[in-house]
Each structure stands twice: as structure tokens, then as C-alpha cells.
Amino acid sequence: MRNLRHRVAATLAAWLLGCGTGSPVLVTEPAPEPARGDVEVALYLIGDGGAPQPGDQVLAALQADVARDPERSTVVFLGDNIYPKGMPDSAAPNRAESERRLQAQIDAVLDAGGRAVFVPGNHDWVRGGADGWNAIRRQQAYIEAQGSPDVALLPRNGCPGPAVVDLGERVRVVSIDTQWWLHKHAKPEDPSSACGADSYAEVVDSLRAVIRSANGRHVAVVAHHPLASGGKHGGHFSLLDHLFPLREWQPWLWLPLPIIGSAYPVARMSGISSQDIPSGAYQEMRDSLNAAFSEGPPLLFAAGHEHNLQVIDGEVVRHMLVSGGGYFDHRDRAVYLAQSRFASPEGGFMRVDVLRDGRARLAVFTVDEAAHATEVFTMWLDTGEGSPE
Numbered sequence: 001m002r003n004l005r006h007r008v009a010a011t012l013a014a015w016l017l018g019c020g021t022g023s024p025v026l027v028t029e030p031a032p033e034p035a036r037g038d039v040e041v042a043l044y045l046i047g048d049g050g051a052p053q054p055g056d057q058v059l060a061a062l063q064a065d066v067a068r069d070p071e072r073s074t075v076v077f078l079g080d081n082i083y084p085k086g087m088p089d090s091a092a093p094n095r096a097e098s099e100r101r102l103q104a105q106i107d108a109v110l111d112a113g114g115r116a117v118f119v120p121g122n123h124d125w126v127r128g129g130a131d132g133w134n135a136i137r138r139q140q141a142y143i144e145a146q147g148s149p150d151v152a153l154l155p156r157n158g159c160p161g162p163a164v165v166d167l168g169e170r171v172r173v174v175s176i177d178t179q180w181w182l183h184k185h186a187k188p189e190d191p192s193s194a195c196g197a198d199s200y201a202e203v204v205d206s207l208r209a210v211i212r213s214a215n216g217r218h219v220a221v222v223a224h225h226p227l228a229s230g231g232k233h234g235g236h237f238s239l240l241d242h243l244f245p246l247r248e249w250q251p252w253l254w255l256p257l258p259i260i261g262s263a264y265p266v267a268r269m270s271g272i273s274s275q276d277i278p279s280g281a282y283q284e285m286r287d288s289l290n291a292a293f294s295e296g297p298p299l300l301f302a303a304g305h306e307h308n309l310q311v312i313d314g315e316v317v318r319h320m321l322v323s324g325g326g327y328f329d330h331r332d333r334a335v336y337l338a339q340s341r342f343a344s345p346e347g348g349f350m351r352v353d354v355l356r357d358g359r360a361r362l363a364v365f366t367v368d369e370a371a372h373a374t375e376v377f378t379m380w381l382d383t384g385e386g387s388p389e
């Protein structure tokens with residue numbers, strides 16, 4: 001009888017998990033892949049990759065794709081680079097494993113001959129804990145000890161940014177540390193920090209300045225926290241989440257808690273956590289960033305945080321990308337918002353090819369157990385220069 005109950009619960013859970021995830025659906029005309037010689041910059045976007053197993057399939061697929069054209073390839077890791085709580089102290093028992101997890105991501109890019117930029121996430125700040133600033137500086141020190149000019153943590157020193165990297169003649173990557181905005185413990189702040197911008201107002205002003213000075217380059221703002229999302233951090237929970245809330249902490253805990261199990265997702269939807277879009281702190285951050293972007297909208301804002309893949313039309317920023325499936329089987333559902341172009345719970349990565357003629361093509365890849373990357377969604381991005389077609 002007990003086994004029967006377990007089988008029934010597992011069957012119900014599998015059915016509920018399938019609701020709302022579905023197969024990736026194309027909702028726009030696919031864009032043909034350009035000849036590699038026409039591409040000036042290949043910008044890869046991948047986040048939440050901080051717990052890869054040895055030989056991870058997503059990293060293997062990423063490495064293979066970068067290796068096709070490494071000189072033009074830059075990979076941005078969109079935060080949560082080390083699960084569960086960033087880079088620990090050198091004497092910590094989990095230090096070696098934390099180094100392995102970060103090194104796997106570094107090697108995937110550098111071994112292919114590309115360039116890597118790491119953006120901090122909330123887990124890198126010890127999930128917002130008191131030792132967060134120290135953990136960020138430890139991660140930076142480890143990356144800089146690689147001795148390679150082709151890998152960096154940006155912004156540096158726990159500063160909020162913006163940090164600017166210009167690629168080729170047509171792309172400006174602007175990196176910001178959104179966890180700095182939400183962090184409640186020690187962080188570099190006015191008046192005692194050495195950061196170029198160390199208050200909310202200064203960050204907004206600096207963002208306006210680096211976008212204004214882009215001189216015709218396509219601006220890609222990269223961060224950890226998205227501006228919009230059809231995932232849990234956006235307040236979108238499934239019936240599965242209400243019935244089996246303990247899976248949020250332990251994926252194997254299929255203990256049904258009808259009615260009382262709704263307390264956790266309802267609290268999240270009400271903004272109890274600053275890591276979720278409905279919270280007041282997150283709303284203030286998002287409004288401030290949108291204010292910075294309003295004078296000259298960036299081409300795209302790319303983030304992780306959610307463990308899925310989403311393409312969303314922006315109201316201020318032209319395109320909002322969520323790419324948080326950075327290691328194999330690290331996945332979560334995503335619903336379609338009114339402005340969604342694509343949503344998938346699968347792991348994978350995105351690539352934006354910026355062509356010499358100014359056009360920009362987005363490709364979304366999912367990765368299977370054999371480390372094979374499949375291009376499941378493509379579109380021409382609106383570069384503000386007339387029809388992308």
C-alpha cells in the first residue's frame with residue numbers, strides 16, 4: 001500500500017510538473033544563421049552554472065560552439081557562479097569543490113580559445129549573507145590568479161558597476177552587480193568606498209553615461225537579476241509548487257501538503273523575499289534601472305537567476321533575456337507572459353551574433369544528455385536601425 005501511494009504521488013507530480021512547461025514553441029519567424037565570416041562578435045549568455053558535474057553536458061556544448069569561432073567569442077556567465085554560497089575561505093572544507101565548480105566554467109571557455117566575463121549573483125554573495133562581500137573578493141582573487149587577460153569578474157571588488165567592455169566595433173557590454181542593490185550587509189558604499197559609483201543615484205547616472213557614450217555600438221547590459229520573468233522569481237508558481245513546497249529545499253521531498261503548502265509560494269508572490277520581483281526592494285531596483293535606460297534604451301538586458309530560458313520583449317530595454325540553465329538538468333518551469341517570445345524549462349545557453357552590417361541575431365540552445373546543443377529559437381533583434389530583416 002505504501003509503495004502504491006508513492007507511485008500515485010510520483011505520477012501525479014510528473015503530470016503536474018508537465019503542466020505549464022511543455023515543449024519549446026517558436027513564436028516568431030526563425031532567422032537563418034549567418035555565415036561565420038559575416039559575424040563580428042559572438043556574445044554568449046549563460047547563467048546559474050555554479051554546480052556542474054565533471055564532464056557537464058551544457059559546458060561541453062558551450063565549449064564546442066565557442067571553438068567554432070573563438071576569436072570573435074565572448075561568454076558572459078550571468079551570476080551564481082558557485083553554488084551554494086560562493087567562494088569560501090581557503091581553509092573551508094568545501095573550498096576545493098568550490099574551486100572545481102568555478103574552474104570548470106573557466107576552462108570551458110579558455111580551452112576553446114574564447115573570452116569569459118563573470119557577473120556576480122546572489123549565491124556568490126553567500127545568498128545575501130554577512131560574509132558576502134568577502135566571498136565576492138575571494139572569487140575575484142581566484143579568477144585573477146588564472147593569470148589570463150581573457151577571464152575576469154566584473155564589476156570588481158564588490159562594486160555595483162557599471163563595468164564596460166567594448167567588443168569589436170559594434171558591441172558594448174555593460175556589467176552591473178544587481179546583488180549589490182539588494183544586499184543588506186557590508187558592501188562598498190558612499191562615502192567610504194573606492195568604487196567609481198557607490199550609491200544608487202551614482203549608479204543610475206553612470207549607467208546613463210556609459211550608454212550615452214557608446215557611439216553607435218549595440219549595448220548589452222548583463223546582470224544576475226532579470227527585469228521581468230515568467231519564473232518563480234517573477235511570482236509564477238505551479239500547482240506542483242503549492243502541493244509539494246518542500247521540493248524547493250530538497251528535490252526528492254515529494255511530500256504533499258495541500259492547502260498549507262500554499263503558504264510558501266503565496267508569501268513569495270507577495271514579495272517576502274528581496275530576491276523576487278514582487279518585493280519592494282526589487283521593484284525599486286528595477287525602476288531605477290529602467291530610469292537609467294529610458295534616455296537611450298540598450299539593445300538587450302541579459303540575466304540569469306531563473307533556471308530556465310526566456311526571451312521577453314521589453315518596454316524600455318528592447319529585449320530582455322533570461323538564460324539561467326547553466327549546467328545540465330538545472331531547470332525550472334517558465335510561463336509565457338504577454339510579452340514573451342519564448343520560454344523553456346530546459347538547460348542551455350544563448351548566443352547573440354552581431355554582424356558587420358549592424359544586424360543582431362539571437363539564438364537559443366538547449367542541451368541534451370549527449371551534450372548536443374539544439375538551436376530551438378532564433379530571431380533578429382531590433383537594433384533600432386530599421387527593419388532587421
